[in-house]
Amino acid sequence: MILLADILSATILFAVPLLLVALGGMFSERSGVINIALEGIMVVGALMSCLFLSAVNARYDTVNGLVNTAMRDRGEIFQRMVEYARGIGADLPQELGKISSTTHLVNQGFLTRAQAVSYLLDNGLVTGFADADMRMFRLINDYPQLMMLAAVMVAGISGMVYSLLLAFASIHLKADQTIGGTALNMLAPAFAVVLTWAIQGQGNTTILIPNWIRITGETDSFFGRLIFKSCYLTTPIALCLLAVAAVVLYKTRLGLRLRACGEHPQAAASVGVNVYKMRYTGVLFSGFLGGVGGLAFTVAAGSGFQSSVAGYGFLALAVMIFGNWKPLNIFFASLFFALFKVIGSYAGTISFLPKFENIASSDYIYLMVPYIVTMIVLVLTGKKSRAPKAEGIPYDKGQR
Amino acid sequence: MREFFKKRGVLSCISSLVAIAAGLLLGLALLFGFNADKAMYGFRNMMLTGITSLEKLGKVFYTAAPLLMTGLSVGFAFKTGLFNIGASGQFTMGAFFALVGAIQFQLPWWVCMLLAIAGGALWGAIPGIFKAYFNVNEVISAIMFNWIGLFVVNLTLSNMPVMLANNWGEITKDRTAKLINANAGAILPKMGMDKLMGSSYVNCGILIAVLFAVAVWIILSKTTVGYELKACGYNRDASQYAGINAKRNIILAMTISGALAGLGGSIYFLSGSTQYTLLKVLQSMGFNGIPVALLGASHPLATIFSALFISYLQVGGDAMQPEFAKEIIDIIIAAIIYMSAFALLMQQGIRKLLTKKHDVPKASLEKEADKA
Numbered sequence: 001m002i003l004l005a006d007i008l009s010a011t012i013l014f015a016v017p018l019l020l021v022a023l024g025g026m027f028s029e030r031s032g033v034i035n036i037a038l039e040g041i042m043v044v045g046a047l048m049s050c051l052f053l054s055a056v057n058a059r060y061d062t063v064n065g066l067v068n069t070a071m072r073d074r075g076e077i078f079q080r081m082v083e084y085a086r087g088i089g090a091d092l093p094q095e096l097g098k099i100s101s102t103t104h105l106v107n108q109g110f111l112t113r114a115q116a117v118s119y120l121l122d123n124g125l126v127t128g129f130a131d132a133d134m135r136m137f138r139l140i141n142d143y144p145q146l147m148m149l150a151a152v153m154v155a156g157i158s159g160m161v162y163s164l165l166l167a168f169a170s171i172h173l174k175a176d177q178t179i180g181g182t183a184l185n186m187l188a189p190a191f192a193v194v195l196t197w198a199i200q201g202q203g204n205t206t207i208l209i210p211n212w213i214r215i216t217g218e219t220d221s222f223f224g225r226l227i228f229k230s231c232y233l234t235t236p237i238a239l240c241l242l243a244v245a246a247v248v249l250y251k252t253r254l255g256l257r258l259r260a261c262g263e264h265p266q267a268a269a270s271v272g273v274n275v276y277k278m279r280y281t282g283v284l285f286s287g288f289l290g291g292v293g294g295l296a297f298t299v300a301a302g303s304g305f306q307s308s309v310a311g312y313g314f315l316a317l318a319v320m321i322f323g324n325w326k327p328l329n330i331f332f333a334s335l336f337f338a339l340f341k342v343i344g345s346y347a348g349t350i351s352f353l354p355k356f357e358n359i360a361s362s363d364y365i366y367l368m369v370p371y372i373v374t375m376i377v378l379v380l381t382g383k384k385s386r387a388p389k390a391e392g393i394p395y396d397k398g399q400r
Numbered sequence: 401m402r403e404f405f406k407k408r409g410v411l412s413c414i415s416s417l418v419a420i421a422a423g424l425l426l427g428l429a430l431l432f433g434f435n436a437d438k439a440m441y442g443f444r445n446m447m448l449t450g451i452t453s454l455e456k457l458g459k460v461f462y463t464a465a466p467l468l469m470t471g472l473s474v475g476f477a478f479k480t481g482l483f484n485i486g487a488s489g490q491f492t493m494g495a496f497f498a499l500v501g502a503i504q505f506q507l508p509w510w511v512c513m514l515l516a517i518a519g520g521a522l523w524g525a526i527p528g529i530f531k532a533y534f535n536v537n538e539v540i541s542a543i544m545f546n547w548i549g550l551f552v553v554n555l556t557l558s559n560m561p562v563m564l565a566n567n568w569g570e571i572t573k574d575r576t577a578k579l580i581n582a583n584a585g586a587i588l589p590k591m592g593m594d595k596l597m598g599s600s601y602v603n604c605g606i607l608i609a610v611l612f613a614v615a616v617w618i619i620l621s622k623t624t625v626g627y628e629l630k631a632c633g634y635n636r637d638a639s640q641y642a643g644i645n646a647k648r649n650i651i652l653a654m655t656i657s658g659a660l661a662g663l664g665g666s667i668y669f670l671s672g673s674t675q676y677t678l679l680k681v682l683q684s685m686g687f688n689g690i691p692v693a694l695l696g697a698s699h700p701l702a703t704i705f706s707a708l709f710i711s712y713l714q715v716g717g718d719a720m721q722p723e724f725a726k727e728i729i730d731i732i733i734a735a736i737i738y739m740s741a742f743a744l745l746m747q748q749g750i751r752k753l754l755t756k757k758h759d760v761p762k763a764s765l766e767k768e769a770d771k772a
Contacts, residue, residue: 036539165738169738169741169742173741173742173745174745175741175742175745176741178483179694179737179740179741180738180741182690182691182694182737183691183694183734183735183737183738183741184734184738186691186730186733186734186737187730187731187734187735187738189727189730190727190728190729190730190731190734191727191731193725193727194430194434194724194725194727194728194731197725198434202722202725311543311547311682314485314543315543317539317540317543318540318543318544321537321540359555359559360558360559361554361555361558361559361678362555364551364552364554364555364558365551365555367547367551367680368547368548368551368552368555371544371545371547371548372544372548374544375530375536375541375544375545375548378530378534378536378540378541379530379534379536385535385536385537387537
């Protein structure tokens with residue numbers, strides 16, 4: 001059962017970036033602009049939000065290091081901490097025995113870490129840092145998810161700004177949408193490498209993400225493990241955005257107009273819809289979702305940001321087509337893709353899957369499965385596939 | 401003189417040059433932004449390394465050959481109205497067929513090349529078949545088959561002990577054998593170019609690639625087959641109405657496109673300087689074909705120059721290290737392509753500029769615009 005929880009948890013973790021980015025692609029294509037630049041948008045969103053997180057974390061770390069030193073102290077600071085602990089009613093034994101530092105107190109459960117940290121800071125027992133660092137440390141210590149939310153916004157907004165490049169070329173200048181998108185896909189990772197080098201110094205191509213962004217909880221029960229094994233703020237946000245996307249697309253005036261511009265822009269224009277505005281809206285939505293998706297991918301991949309999102313932008317395009325440009329279908333399609341990806345990496349530990357013992361490197365077989373299954377499904381649904389009719393065609397006012 | 405400037409080919413050439421100049425300026429600005437003291441030094445290295453020594457020029461030719469093949473592959477598909485984003489998979493498949501021929505079956509280089517063409521063609525035909533018969537968008541199926549191709553090749557190579565380097569006197573087993581150990585007859589002939597240029601990299605690959613560029617140009621612009629392929633690209637329904645078998649043509653276009661990319665794979669890996677490494681990463685050479693094709697406006701002969709240009713910049717980019725990341729080159733190329741997306745706009749601008757000075761009857765102008 002624990003294995004099942006692990007698999008489901010990993011599936012959700014990897015489905016989130018696919019879901020977000022595919023929804024982004026959906027908005028763009030429904031408004032009539034093919035957004036092949038999703039990969040690049042993801043990279044930019046991930047780059048900016050990871051830089052943001054690592055900048056914030058640098059301030060956090062300066063204080064955190066000093067706090068940890070203070071907590072290892074066995075002298076005066078520890079004595080005062082013991083007094084404080086007894087003062088707030090902790091049931092400390094008379095003979096402390098092996099307990100000789102604040103860290104031990106916390107580990108034995110006499111104090112929570114938050115209590116110890118705020119006692120240290122309130123009484124000026126930790127010194128040697130700027131006030132701004134201190135404020136940042138307290139903010140992150142008390143509300144880590146607030147910072148993560150800020151990072152999500154950074155990712156989304158930088159994705160939007162980047163997608164403006166695509167919007168400008170393909171809507172205003174009527175350029176070929178795939179060409180513009182390809183250029184942006186090429187630009188983003190190169191830009192990320194160059195910027196990372198410039199900021200972190202030569203050869204340091206990985207931006208590490210701090211571990212306080214993870215939402216923790218008990219992982220002993222089935223559902224606890226399912227939810228908290230690898231839970232980040234991006235997961236609930238993605239689910240909210242899915243609901244918002246479905247409502248916006250089908251239940252609002254904006255959604256109706258946007259869809260009209262993807263089907264027959266001239267007809268939409270004839271009843272007074274501003275096609276340019278609608279298409280810009282669609283591309284900007286996709287920029288936001290793509291940027292957040294980039295961050296979601298980076299936290300899912302787990303080893304920091306390395307100037308790439310490993311083809312997930314293109315995979316999301318496949319998810320979008322598989323999902324037939326509809327929000328709910330896209331949701332299931334992303335779960336499906338993620339499930340097969342995860343099964344591939346867990347294949348060795350699942351007893352009922354064949355092991356291919358006489359074949360070297362058999363993990364490749366499982367890695368292939370999601371792609372092959374997708375092809376089969378695309379063949380089965382190919383005749384029913386309904387792409388927006390006007391996607392990829394620049395809107396020309398004069399044409400009727 | 402003005403008439404000369406109004407020709408479509410000349411116009412698109414000018415707009416390409418403007419795009420290139422703009423991209424290079426952006427690159428220079430970036431260099432100044434990151435390290436102003438070394439900026440001119442870096443820029444000079446980037447721009448001049450390729451011609452200052454014959455050895456570096458050899459490296460330019462060496463990288464340009466496979467780039468030209470993948471560029472031709474993507475450009476050919478563009479001409480027939482398809483977007484072959486699967487050049488990476490076809491490149492990998494071609495490399496695989498060529499290397500199996502070379503190492504497992506000890507065949508000479510030209511047979512290996514034919515095998516590579518077959519391998520690439522096979523991998524290109526599959527998305528074509530999916531498009532023609534099942535209405536699956538070729539972009540998506542090509543992306544899928546990039547990964548499937550990569551995994552199939554890696555899986556097969558892992559299970560062919562003869563192919564791996566550790567069977568031929570090396571320690572590593574995560575890559576294929578060095579051709580010099582396994583089968584020197586499969587290495588592309590250098591034709592004396594290595595001695596002439598003093599570069600161990602250069603070989604006849606670039607000549608073969610140029611030959612194929614000319615062949616593709618002839619097929620596209622001088623033969624019935626090419627005409628039908630292009631007609632399908634412009635308007636599938638109209639060409640079907642005119643009695644052209646659109647389904648057959650889609651598959652044929654993707655097959656040829658795949659064959660070109662596959663040949664590129666063999667040129668790259670039969671050079672003797674590279675070993676195929678078993679990684680879970682797609683071959684970037686296939687994707688680099690896209691900018692090559694776009695910069696050359698998908699014209700086979702123009703693609704020769706764009707491949708040489710991009711490879712020239714890449715060799716220059718290597719020389720910029722360690723002061724600057726060589727990815728600056730990618731930024732420049734991306735900017736150039738982004739700018740060339742405005743080609744149509746730029747051409748109209750140039751045409752306007754010329755007509756202001758010289759009155760041209762309006763009707764003939766519109767005719768020109770229609771052609772463009």
